[in-house]
Amino acid sequence: MSTIVGNETIAKVESRPIGRMAAYWTVTIILAFSITLSGIGQLMRYGGNVDLVTDIGFPLYVTNILGAWKLLGIIAIVMPGFPRLKEWAYSGILFLMTGAALSHAFANDYGEYGFHIILPLFYAALGIASWALRPKSRRL
Numbered sequence: 001m002s003t004i005v006g007n008e009t010i011a012k013v014e015s016r017p018i019g020r021m022a023a024y025w026t027v028t029i030i031l032a033f034s035i036t037l038s039g040i041g042q043l044m045r046y047g048g049n050v051d052l053v054t055d056i057g058f059p060l061y062v063t064n065i066l067g068a069w070k071l072l073g074i075i076a077i078v079m080p081g082f083p084r085l086k087e088w089a090y091s092g093i094l095f096l097m098t099g100a101a102l103s104h105a106f107a108n109d110y111g112e113y114g115f116h117i118i119l120p121l122f123y124a125a126l127g128i129a130s131w132a133l134r135p136k137s138r139r140l
Helices: 016-044 049-056 062-078 083-106 112-133
Strands: 002-005 007-012
Touching: 016 049, 016 062, 016 083, 016 112, 049 062, 083 112
Parallel strands: none
Antiparallel strands: 002 007
């Protein structure tokens, strides 16, 4: 960012608190890693992903839809530019994770120690934190 004063250009340093940037990238990397692994697991129908979906009454093809949207959402969040797309991706992560928690709760499928409710809500919280901490260059 620069300002022109008379015939001289004076450079202004955009102040970015390093702690906020570190917090943003830490939260965003944890979110991206977690959701990416989850999306890949759903697309490959790996581990307990089949049981997680079918035990609450959803058809198995839902794993393809959820897995694909998770990966596309994370790509949108971590790539530079496209601030409107990032807003949609953050919204999608929030809806997806709260929907997962509610689906498990309504189906009385809480998992061990409420894991099927707590984990998606934790991911939703990570998404909210990443959204709130994002730098100005990633905002509308």
